[in-house]
Amino acid sequence: MPKIRLASVWLSGCSGCHMSFLDLDERLIELASKADLVHSPIVDSKEYPEDVDVVLVEGAVGNTEQRHLLEEIRGKTKILVAFGDCAVTGNVPSLRNPLLREEVLRAVYGEGDIPGLEEGDVPALLPQALPLHSVVRVDRFLPGCPPSADRIWRFIEALLAGKRPELTGADLRFG
Numbered sequence: 001m002p003k004i005r006l007a008s009v010w011l012s013g014c015s016g017c018h019m020s021f022l023d024l025d026e027r028l029i030e031l032a033s034k035a036d037l038v039h040s041p042i043v044d045s046k047e048y049p050e051d052v053d054v055v056l057v058e059g060a061v062g063n064t065e066q067r068h069l070l071e072e073i074r075g076k077t078k079i080l081v082a083f084g085d086c087a088v089t090g091n092v093p094s095l096r097n098p099l100l101r102e103e104v105l106r107a108v109y110g111e112g113d114i115p116g117l118e119e120g121d122v123p124a125l126l127p128q129a130l131p132l133h134s135v136v137r138v139d140r141f142l143p144g145c146p147p148s149a150d151r152i153w154r155f156i157e158a159l160l161a162g163k164r165p166e167l168t169g170a171d172l173r174f175g
Contacts, residue, residue, distance in 0.1 A: 013059030
């Protein structure tokens with residue numbers, strides 16, 4: 001059986017989901033025999049490749065650059081997984097949503113040019129941090145803050161076997 005092309009991406013989040021992914025420990029060796037990691041912050045790849053089979057996307061969508069990247073990823077990937085609570089619900093990054101964005105930024109930066117209000121050297125903030133499914137079609141959801149290594153492994157094993165991962169019991173719990 002040919003190896004799948006696996007990718008991971010980190011948007012607005014804490015990287016905890018990627019840390020849990022690394023906690024797969026010796027299972028990473030088994031995963032490497034079944035999948036090629038073609039893009040990830042773990043391997044510091046710069047460009048998102050074509051023809052990715054599965055991508056795990058961590059974090060909410062918080063700025064224009066992330067929205068553009070997510071749209072590109074959706075176009076180049078067969079199965080897009082919302083990886084962790086921030087990607088699934090917006091979670092912690094969305095705590096900024098009820099705040100008046102410009103008012104808060106002016107309180108932090110003072111008067112004058114404020115990074116993030118307009119497109120420039122720093123990508124413009126979106127009016128709200130968004131869960132992935134608010135921007136693109138999501139094929140699978142893997143909740144948890146972060147999901148445990150065991151939950152990630154059960155999920156990936158099912159995908160590698162060509163099955164639809166079934167989340168039951170504790171796997172459905174957020175947080």
